[in-house]
Amino acid sequence: MFGNKTITGSNLPTRKKITVLAKEAECYLSEANYEKSFITSRLALQQALTINDDYLIARSYKNIASTYEDLFEYEKAVFYYKKGLVYADKTRNDTIKHAFNNNLGNIYCFEKKQFDKGLNYYKKSLEYGYKIADTSQVFITELNLAWAYFYTKNFEKGKSYLDFINTYKSKYGDKTTMVALNMLNGMYYGEKAEYKKAKSFFLEAIKLGNEGDQKWDLSYSHEEYAMLLMKMGNYKEAYENLVLFNKIKADLDNSDRQKKANAAGVNLELDEYKRKVDVIEHENELQYKSLQQSRIIVILFLIISGVFLLLIYSLYKNYNFKKKKNSELIVANEQLSTAKEKAEVASQLKSQFVSTITHELRTPLYGVLGITNMLLDEHKELANSPHLSSLKFSARYLLSLVNDVLQINKIEENRIVLENLTFNIADEINMIKNSLSFIAKNHSNSINVNIDPKIPEYLIGDKLRFSQILINLVSNALKFTKNGDININAHLIKIENRLHYIEFKIQDNGVGIAEEDQEKIFEKFVQIGRKEIDYQGTGLGLSIVKRLLELFNSTISLESKIGEGTTFTFTIAFDYDTIKTTSLINNIQVDLTTGQMFKVLVVDDNAINQLVTKKIIEKHNYKCTVVDSGLSALEILETAQFDVILMDINMPLMNGFETTRRIRKKGIDTPVIALTAYDKEEISEEAISAGINDILIKPFAVSLLVKTINQLIYKVKEGTLV
Numbered sequence: 196m197f198g199n200k201t202i203t204g205s206n207l208p209t210r211k212k213i214t215v216l217a218k219e220a221e222c223y224l225s226e227a228n229y230e231k232s233f234i235t236s237r238l239a240l241q242q243a244l245t246i247n248d249d250y251l252i253a254r255s256y257k258n259i260a261s262t263y264e265d266l267f268e269y270e271k272a273v274f275y276y277k278k279g280l281v282y283a284d285k286t287r288n289d290t291i292k293h294a295f296n297n298n299l300g301n302i303y304c305f306e307k308k309q310f311d312k313g314l315n316y317y318k319k320s321l322e323y324g325y326k327i328a329d330t331s332q333v334f335i336t337e338l339n340l341a342w343a344y345f346y347t348k349n350f351e352k353g354k355s356y357l358d359f360i361n362t363y364k365s366k367y368g369d370k371t372t373m374v375a376l377n378m379l380n381g382m383y384y385g386e387k388a389e390y391k392k393a394k395s396f397f398l399e400a401i402k403l404g405n406e407g408d409q410k411w412d413l414s415y416s417h418e419e420y421a422m423l424l425m426k427m428g429n430y431k432e433a434y435e436n437l438v439l440f441n442k443i444k445a446d447l448d449n450s451d452r453q454k455k456a457n458a459a460g461v462n463l464e465l466d467e468y469k470r471k472v473d474v475i476e477h478e479n480e481l482q483y484k485s486l487q488q489s490r491i492i493v494i495l496f497l498i499i500s501g502v503f504l505l506l507i508y509s510l511y512k513n514y515n516f517k518k519k520k521n522s523e524l525i526v527a528n529e530q531l532s533t534a535k536e537k538a539e540v541a542s543q544l545k546s547q548f549v550s551t552i553t554h555e556l557r558t559p560l561y562g563v564l565g566i567t568n569m570l571l572d573e574h575k576e577l578a579n580s581p582h583l584s585s586l587k588f589s590a591r592y593l594l595s596l597v598n599d600v601l602q603i604n605k606i607e608e609n610r611i612v613l614e615n616l617t618f619n620i621a622d623e624i625n626m627i628k629n630s631l632s633f634i635a636k637n638h639s640n641s642i643n644v645n646i647d648p649k650i651p652e653y654l655i656g657d658k659l660r661f662s663q664i665l666i667n668l669v670s671n672a673l674k675f676t677k678n679g680d681i682n683i684n685a686h687l688i689k690i691e692n693r694l695h696y697i698e699f700k701i702q703d704n705g706v707g708i709a710e711e712d713q714e715k716i717f718e719k720f721v722q723i724g725r726k727e728i729d730y731q732g733t734g735l736g737l738s739i740v741k742r743l744l745e746l747f748n749s750t751i752s753l754e755s756k757i758g759e760g761t762t763f764t765f766t767i768a769f770d771y772d773t774i775k776t777t778s779l780i781n782n783i784q785v786d787l788t789t790g791q792m793f794k795v796l797v798v799d800d801n802a803i804n805q806l807v808t809k810k811i812i813e814k815h816n817y818k819c820t821v822v823d824s825g826l827s828a829l830e831i832l833e834t835a836q837f838d839v840i841l842m843d844i845n846m847p848l849m850n851g852f853e854t855t856r857r858i859r860k861k862g863i864d865t866p867v868i869a870l871t872a873y874d875k876e877e878i879s880e881e882a883i884s885a886g887i888n889d890i891l892i893k894p895f896a897v898s899l900l901v902k903t904i905n906q907l908i909y910k911v912k913e914g915t916l917v
């Protein structure tokens with residue numbers, strides 16, 4: 196019956212069922228069936244606790260407390276009333292709150308005789324009574340209050356309550372309250388010495404008491420009436436009433452005893468009941484705790500899930516963000532790589548364009564220069580013609596510009612690789628000095644060369660690039676100096692392994708360079724405007740110098756003061772190798788200008804070039820045959836023999852490489868010198884594979900052409916031609 200029922204959704208008792216149980220318990224109590232009242236209210240309590248219904252819990256406690264009260268177990272009654280009151284206070288039901296307070300007031304005032312506490316409970320009960328606007332409930336409490344005050348002889352305070360019950364007696368008074376009401380009036384008027392009035396009230400109370408069931412009230416009425424009669428001096432009647440009081444009380448005590456005796460069986464079990472109620476409460480507490488715990492677990496779970504969801508959400512967002520960024524990056528990368536490709540293509544196109552244009556320019560320029568020279572040679576009277584010299588100057592200027600642009604272009608494309616050649620540094624510098632002596636004279640400058648004797652005679656390095664650096668710097672010095680000195684200093688500063696670090700200083704005492712221009716002049720096409728000096732430059736010289744020095748892993752520095760002069764300084768590490776040097780020294784230069792008549796075949800499609808080359812060849816006493824295509828060359832070689840072939844590379848239909856290849860196929864070993872506007876590096880591989888023996892870059896120095904021709908013919912004769 197009292198099994199440990201756990202809370203499961205479907206088995207939960209309904210409010211209705213519990214209310215029925217509570218009512219049942221109240222019925223048992225009114226029938227004085229205490230045991231059943233206990234069992235039923237305890238069951239109601241257990242079920243009310245399981246569904247956590249404060250009102251029904253309070254009501255069950257009230258029934259338990261009332262049962263104890265009926266069994267004179269006031270302590271326990273107070274205990275359960277108070278417990279119930281806690282639950283009742285949680286509800287909005289003022290009726291039950293009123294009942295709890297009223298009952299507690301009863302016990303405190305009339306059983307425990309603690310009037311202060313009791314009165315407080317009554318007053319609280321009254322507050323709730325007024326709230327529920329149920330004057331019948333209020334009526335009883337007001338009556339109780341009046342009685343409590345009168346009992347303690349506090350008639351003034353009790354009067355207002357008496358007035359209230361007198362006012363409402365016809366409406367709310369019934370047989371159960373009328374005895375007490377009349378008795379209280381009797382007491383009041385007795386106190387006020389209105390004996391007649393008092394007497395009639397007491398007599399009415401006794402009359403009603405005898406008619407009804409309110410035997411306790413009847414007994415008290417006799418007692419109080421006896422006291423009034425005593426006061427009135429009517430001792431006989433007073434005695435008679437006291438006898439009646441005692442008799443009724445004795446009867447009632449008897450029946451109470453009987454009741455107690457009846458309840459004894461119950462009493463024995465009272466503690467057991469209490470213990471069981473405690474167990475119910477304990478279980479409920481445990482359930483509550485576990486409910487709390489599971490609530491905490493659920494809350495924690497929810498929080499963790501929330502955090503987890505947030506985490507997943509942020510991961511998801513992050514992932515999406517990354518994905519988006521990644522795809523953006525991929526797109527950007529693609530765009531970049533296409534842009535890069537485009538830029539590369541553009542740059543390739545640009546350099547191709549520059550290289551094609553410059554090559555194309557070099558060929559006609561070569562013609563212009565050649566023809567100018569021819570004109571000067573043939574018509575000595577024109578030597579002083581300003582037009583001709585201006586033509587020659589312009590052609591040279593154009594050629595140098597074209598060469599400079601080509602070179603810068605090549606450096607920027609990283610197409611220049613330094614060569615390692617053995618050379619004599621002193622010779623090289625002096626050669627430069629000599630070749631520039633003409634410009635030096637023009638400006639009345641003198642060039643002084645100062646070479647450290649510690650520098651070995653022969654060094655290994657790219658002498659061509661080195662010369663170019665030096666030529667640029669010295670010719671600048673010459674251009675910007677008048678009546679001055681230009682010093683070329685070479686100084687050995689250190690030797691590391693075989694590397695000889697030589698510091699070069701090109702010093703002039705010319706116009707100088709302003710400080711603010713000293714950085715700029717190394718940029719491409721930068722020239723500093725100089726009104727006083729009329730010179731032609733491309734603005735590329737120093738940028739070529741700077742870039743060439745970078746190839747040598749070197750940098751250039753400059754010191755200059757306006758009006759005082761300029762010094763450019765740089766250091767180059769040249770290799771020094773005795774074995775190479777010795778072999779070079781042993782390779783004696785042979786002068787082959789024997790005046791012997793050699794036969795030269797010139798293969799060139801350009802009429803002007805044909806003319807220029809022919810003139811040069813014939814001027815040096817060689818016999819020259821000219822053909823204008825590769826095919827004609829092959830044809831003529833069928834019948835005629837030549838000592839050397841000068842082969843133009845750029846020819847339509849069959850270029851110089853192809854022609855040479857075919858010549859070699861025929862088994863003709865005649866040395867072939869390629870004449871081209873291309874740079875040596877660009878074509879040397881193909882030239883070698885085609886069977887070309889040497890390459891001359893247009894425009895070439897006549898002496899170089901003669902020297903090359905002679906060397907090759909000499910090698911053929913020696914049998915050393917490779």
Ligand code: ADP
Nearest residue numbers: 671672675716722723732733734735736737761
């Ligand atoms: P350019 O081919 O026009 O000479 P450069 O790049 O060689 O171009 O020189 C750039 C500028 O630097 C020149 O225009 C000139 O003003 C200045 N410059 C170069 N060398 C000297 C020097 N030794 N003295 C004075 N000015 C110089």
